Amino acid sequence: MSDKLRLCEVASVKEGEPVGVFIEGMPALAVYNVDGDIFVTDNTCTHGNAMLTDGYQDGDIVECPFHGGSFDIRTGAPKAFPCQVAVKTYAVVIEDGWVNILKNEGAA
Numbered sequence: 001m002s003d004k005l006r007l008c009e010v011a012s013v014k015e016g017e018p019v020g021v022f023i024e025g026m027p028a029l030a031v032y033n034v035d036g037d038i039f040v041t042d043n044t045c046t047h048g049n050a051m052l053t054d055g056y057q058d059g060d061i062v063e064c065p066f067h068g069g070s071f072d073i074r075t076g077a078p079k080a081f082p083c084q085v086a087v088k089t090y091a092v093v094i095e096d097g098w099v100n101i102l103k104n105e106g107a108a
């Protein structure tokens with residue numbers, strides 16, 4: 001239980017409008033709704049100091065606002081140049097209408 005971090009309400013995350021969440025001791029996080037499924041990644045682009053939540057979501061792709069690079073929201077994999085390093089993703093647990101992540105887990 002203690003390894004779960006509560007981020008925001010599921011209902012506050014609309015498709016195409018990723019939500020930035022800031023929690024002490026964690027990197028800035030981005031919460032996405034893709035077809036009704038919730039995903040969480042680090043919010044900072046791996047190419048520079050841009051917040052992905054300031055970018056543009058198209059389905060399961062988020063485009064960085066700075067140089068047009070993009071990532072796969074589900075896997076964190078870079079999808080367009082100049083992004084070459086995956087953005088970290090987190091295991092999501094939905095509980096009582098809230099988005100939680102498992103603190104010490106994550107792919108990439």
Ligand code: FES
Nearest residue numbers: 045048064067069
């Ligand atoms: S900072 Fe994101 S593509 Fe350059």
